[in-house]
Amino acid sequence: MTFVKPAFRHPDAPLNELGRSRQDYEGGLSTLCAGCGHDSVSAAIIDACFELNIEPHKVAKLSGIGCSSKTPAYFLSGSHSFNSVHGRMPSVATGANLANRDLIYIGISGDGDTASIGLGQFAHVVRRNLNMTYIVENNGCYGLTKGQDSATMDTGSPNKKGDINMYSPIDLARLAIEIGATFVGRSFSGDKQQLIPLIKAAISHRGFALLDVVSPCVTFNNHSESTKSYEYMRGANTDMPVDFVPMRQEITATYDSGATCEVCMHDGSVVRLYKQDNDYDIEDRQSALEATNHYAKEGKILTGLLYIQRDSEELHDVLGTARRPLNSMTEQQLCPGPRFLDSINAGLR
Amino acid sequence: MKATDTKDPEYFHKVVDCQYACPAHTPVPEYIRLIAAGRYTDAYMVNWESNVFPGILGRTCDRPCEPACRRGRIEEEAVAICRLKRVAADNKDDVKHLLPTVPAEGNGKRVALIGAGPASLTVARDLAPLGYQIDLYDDQPVGGGFMRSQIPAFRLPPEVLNEEVDFILDMGIRQHFQSYVSSLKSVLQQGYNAVFIGTGAPRGSDLDIPGRAECDASIHVGIDWLASVAFDHIEKIGKRVLVLGGGNTAMDCCRTARRVGGENVKVVVRSEFSRMKASAWEIEDAAAEDIPIINNHVPKEFVHEDGVLKGMRFTVVDVVYDADGNRELIPTGEEVFFEADDVIIAIGQDNAFPWIERNIGIEFGKWDMPLVDKTTFQSTLKKVFFGGDAAFGPENIITAVAHGHQAAISIDLFLKGERVENRLAPGVTLVSQKMGVHEWSYDSEVSNDDRYPVPHVSKEKALRDRKLEVELGFDIEVAYQEAERCLNCDVQTVFTTSKCIECDACVDICPTDCINFITNDAEPALRQSLRRPAKRQDQDLYVSKTLPQTKRVMVKDEDVCLHCGLCAERCPTGAWDMQRFFYSVTKAGSSCKQSSPSMTSS
Numbered sequence: 001m002t003f004v005k006p007a008f009r010h011p012d013a014p015l016n017e018l019g020r021s022r023q024d025y026e027g028g029l030s031t032l033c034a035g036c037g038h039d040s041v042s043a044a045i046i047d048a049c050f051e052l053n054i055e056p057h058k059v060a061k062l063s064g065i066g067c068s069s070k071t072p073a074y075f076l077s078g079s080h081s082f083n084s085v086h087g088r089m090p091s092v093a094t095g096a097n098l099a100n101r102d103l104i105y106i107g108i109s110g111d112g113d114t115a116s117i118g119l120g121q122f123a124h125v126v127r128r129n130l131n132m133t134y135i136v137e138n139n140g141c142y143g144l145t146k147g148q149d150s151a152t153m154d155t156g157s158p159n160k161k162g163d164i165n166m167y168s169p170i171d172l173a174r175l176a177i178e179i180g181a182t183f184v185g186r187s188f189s190g191d192k193q194q195l196i197p198l199i200k201a202a203i204s205h206r207g208f209a210l211l212d213v214v215s216p217c218v219t220f221n222n223h224s225e226s227t228k229s230y231e232y233m234r235g236a237n238t239d240m241p242v243d244f245v246p247m248r249q250e251i252t253a254t255y256d257s258g259a260t261c262e263v264c265m266h267d268g269s270v271v272r273l274y275k276q277d278n279d280y281d282i283e284d285r286q287s288a289l290e291a292t293n294h295y296a297k298e299g300k301i302l303t304g305l306l307y308i309q310r311d312s313e314e315l316h317d318v319l320g321t322a323r324r325p326l327n328s329m330t331e332q333q334l335c336p337g338p339r340f341l342d343s344i345n346a347g348l349r
Numbered sequence: 350m351k352a353t354d355t356k357d358p359e360y361f362h363k364v365v366d367c368q369y370a371c372p373a374h375t376p377v378p379e380y381i382r383l384i385a386a387g388r389y390t391d392a393y394m395v396n397w398e399s400n401v402f403p404g405i406l407g408r409t410c411d412r413p414c415e416p417a418c419r420r421g422r423i424e425e426e427a428v429a430i431c432r433l434k435r436v437a438a439d440n441k442d443d444v445k446h447l448l449p450t451v452p453a454e455g456n457g458k459r460v461a462l463i464g465a466g467p468a469s470l471t472v473a474r475d476l477a478p479l480g481y482q483i484d485l486y487d488d489q490p491v492g493g494g495f496m497r498s499q500i501p502a503f504r505l506p507p508e509v510l511n512e513e514v515d516f517i518l519d520m521g522i523r524q525h526f527q528s529y530v531s532s533l534k535s536v537l538q539q540g541y542n543a544v545f546i547g548t549g550a551p552r553g554s555d556l557d558i559p560g561r562a563e564c565d566a567s568i569h570v571g572i573d574w575l576a577s578v579a580f581d582h583i584e585k586i587g588k589r590v591l592v593l594g595g596g597n598t599a600m601d602c603c604r605t606a607r608r609v610g611g612e613n614v615k616v617v618v619r620s621e622f623s624r625m626k627a628s629a630w631e632i633e634d635a636a637a638e639d640i641p642i643i644n645n646h647v648p649k650e651f652v653h654e655d656g657v658l659k660g661m662r663f664t665v666v667d668v669v670y671d672a673d674g675n676r677e678l679i680p681t682g683e684e685v686f687f688e689a690d691d692v693i694i695a696i697g698q699d700n701a702f703p704w705i706e707r708n709i710g711i712e713f714g715k716w717d718m719p720l721v722d723k724t725t726f727q728s729t730l731k732k733v734f735f736g737g738d739a740a741f742g743p744e745n746i747i748t749a750v751a752h753g754h755q756a757a758i759s760i761d762l763f764l765k766g767e768r769v770e771n772r773l774a775p776g777v778t779l780v781s782q783k784m785g786v787h788e789w790s791y792d793s794e795v796s797n798d799d800r801y802p803v804p805h806v807s808k809e810k811a812l813r814d815r816k817l818e819v820e821l822g823f824d825i826e827v828a829y830q831e832a833e834r835c836l837n838c839d840v841q842t843v844f845t846t847s848k849c850i851e852c853d854a855c856v857d858i859c860p861t862d863c864i865n866f867i868t869n870d871a872e873p874a875l876r877q878s879l880r881r882p883a884k885r886q887d888q889d890l891y892v893s894k895t896l897p898q899t900k901r902v903m904v905k906d907e908d909v910c911l912h913c914g915l916c917a918e919r920c921p922t923g924a925w926d927m928q929r930f931f932y933s934v935t936k937a938g939s940s941c942k943q944s945s946p947s948m949t950s951s
């Protein structure tokens with residue numbers, strides 16, 4: 001048995017501004033089924049972090065349970081990582097983020113981990129606007145336990161055996177927009193041209209960023225009738241291409257102004273979108289909900305950056321926490337002693 | 350671009366860079382795998398089938414395969430292909446029972462071979478088992494030709510040479526040694542049905558500058574001098590020796606001179622170091638024996654006192670290239686004198702056919718070379734064929750072998766009354782190597798090791814004994830490690846468009862970013878738009894048919910593919926498969942008649 005990724009890379013492979021190669025952002029060799037969409041999402045995260053010149057040790061990747069939640073082992077092996085309890089990744093991410101606000105938090109979850117057991121935690125991390133990127137690798141089934149329908153499976157979509165799903169699906173992107181998410185995108189693992197810039201924009205967003213990525217399960221849910229298959233997505237996907245122009249890079253290309261819109265992020269980076277129609281205002285929740293609804297009714301899936309709220313208060317702003325991560329403070333600062341406790345208690349009497 | 354036609358045997362052949370570069374197209378990865386498996390005899394026979402002299406070539410080949418080796422494109426150095434071949438030869442068992450047998454009853458046709466070097470011996474090897482009566486003529490007392498007279502024993506021990514020459518001579522070859530053929534006409538008059546001329550390029554170039562005639566006793570022509578040493582006619586040379594020339598003959602001359610009395614031996618070359626014709630490893634070996642190489646010095650005169658050589662004067666030059674790449678040597682005005690007791694001239698060799706009458710139907714062209722067909726090796730006199738250095742000028746052993754095989758095919762066709770142009774396509778097989786999950790029948794893991802150096806005997810020992818072989822060859826353990834460096838380029842990545850679901854798994858896993866799914870375009874544009882632009886034009890793009898879902902195409906740049914099999918490993922549908930490609934050049938007497946290339950796929 002030989003299943004080892006060779007050490008050699010293309011001799012012309014470029015280095016980023018940190019002098020790092022893409023290889024520095026890779027992880028272990030995937031043990032997921034061959035052809036799993038999740039591996040493409042991992043590859044897109046690798047590309048995004050490489051191109052954003054992020055130091056791998058400045059990233060914390062967190063996950064719950066499921067096929068998706070195994071994937072942090074397959075990218076950014078130089079990063080911090082926490083594989084948490086089923087559906088409980090948001091609490092761990094919240095705790096980590098409150099302790100060290102300087103890291104970049106990437107949460108990886110699946111449709112089971114987020115839309116079933118973790119739905120409660122998901123809703124709350126959304127409304128708290130925790131500064132993190134939350135990627136749902138959505139394949140409409142529980143791949144790790146032989147492919148039962150998940151809560152995101154569309155009504156009427158048959159499973160591999162042919163049984164039709166009778167329940168109504170949870171649309172995580174629409175749910176997130178409804179309950180106050182400040183960045184919501186939807187994409188498809190088979191479309192890296194859209195997915196990579198979306199991940200870059202999500203990482204650059206200050207606040208909670210959800211990416212609902214349709215990521216087909218080749219083993220249990222990739223039959224042609226399934227609405228989460230490669231083939232179906234290729235037909236139904238109505239994509240709004242995305243460009244991410246990092247801060248400091250001059251914007252030179254010009255596009256048709258009609259359906260193009262540019263959104264300046266808080267750090268000066270620019271997200272450029274090519275919208276499906278002019279009336280769609282991606283900074284308006286109602287407009288985003290209407291647009292997604294409109295395409296869903298037509299049996300289409302609208303992908304791209306669906307909604308963004310540029311200036312929002314993330315959790316640290318709301319709580320008024322210290323500017324510095326706890327690990328950079330002294331014991332004296334962290335435990336100032338009984339006098340301070342007494343004064344706090346006095347203030348509560 | 351049009352979809353790649355993988356049914357054309359040359360497409361996948363070209364991917365096996367080493368085999369493609371080899372004039373005889375020896376299936377290199379195949380025998381390297383056999384060496385790794387410890388099957389030395391089998392590895393030897395794969396070689397012997399193709400190149401006839403594995404033990405000899407494993408020591409002396411010019412190795413066109415190694416600069417072509419893919420390994421040299423992904424890291425510093427190629428696989429030590431040549432030295433692995435020697436491992437097969439050194440460790441083989443008795444192979445006599447595996448050699449082709451000569452039929453007791455001949456076919457009644459007689460073929461004369463003139464010259465007993467690698468080209469003629471290859472023709473003999475191919476034709477004798479078919480029942481032809483072979484008469485071999487050479488002016489030397491034993492067979493081997495230049496392999497014996499020009500390659501010093503410290504690079505090629507006589508026992509290795511004798512064994513492989515005897516394999517052929519023992520096929521009932523009628524040997525006429527020490528018989529110099531002075532007239533082709535007289536040979537033809539003996540009623541041979543065909544004649545093959547493999548007499549090499551026997552005339553060493555001389556240097557006609559002042560003092561040449563006066564100092565004749567101390568000035569030697571390289572190839573003649575090497576032959577005289579090889580046959581023990583010369584045993585000594587002066588202490589101070591100048592060797593003129595920058596090719597492999599010059600390297601053999603200087604190293605031989607070091608062994609027969611030369612203490613202060615210098616090589617002096619007209620051109621600059623980077624343009625020297627000698628193989629890099631031969632230059633290294635000379636340097637290791639304290640032989641300086643002095644470049645950019647053009648010989649001006651032999652300096653003597655009353656006919657006794659004192660040394661040589663050289664003009665120092667700058668080498669300049671014009672816009673068309675033409676070289677010009679511009680004197681700097683400086684002159685240099687080197688003392689010398691002897692000078693060896695090794696500045697090239699020429700063909701010479703004083704023994705071929707010009708009125709018997711063989712036409713000669715430019716440079717007084719016979720007109721020889723590049724494919725059939727037939728001359729303008731239909732029953733006379735040429736091969737080796739005699740055909741198109743000095744090359745090397747492996748080229749002579751390749752010529753010999755092709756000439757043998759022509760002679761066989763000619764004597765069967767068929768058209769010599771009517772040659773069979775190569776034999777090709779393409780078979781899946783998949784054995785199970787993560788299981789391939791080849792060792793797909795890519796070794797990260799650097800090339801292993803071949804051990805040498807100590808310089809002191811080597812210089813004391815002219816016949817002591819300098820290179821010791823790999824031992825079995827190191828040979829295994831070196832064999833593992835081979836990337837198995839003959840295990841091809843084969844793509845089936847109809848099975849692809851465009852999941853990108855292969856793109857994501859490919860360590861060297863070879864695989865792309867993009868919109869089709871003309872080749873130059875396609876090369877540019879790949880994830881890693883395909884700069885090396887001599888490396889092909891593998892283009893699929895249009896994919897059903899997105900109407901894109903799969904484009905794979907063959908250039909730095911590691912043949913690690915991960916694309917096939919991660920492919921959910923088997924659209925990618927690793928299939929072993931075996932390409933064998935058709936030999937004389939092959940009876941498989943077909944007009945199109947054979948290709949079996951599974």
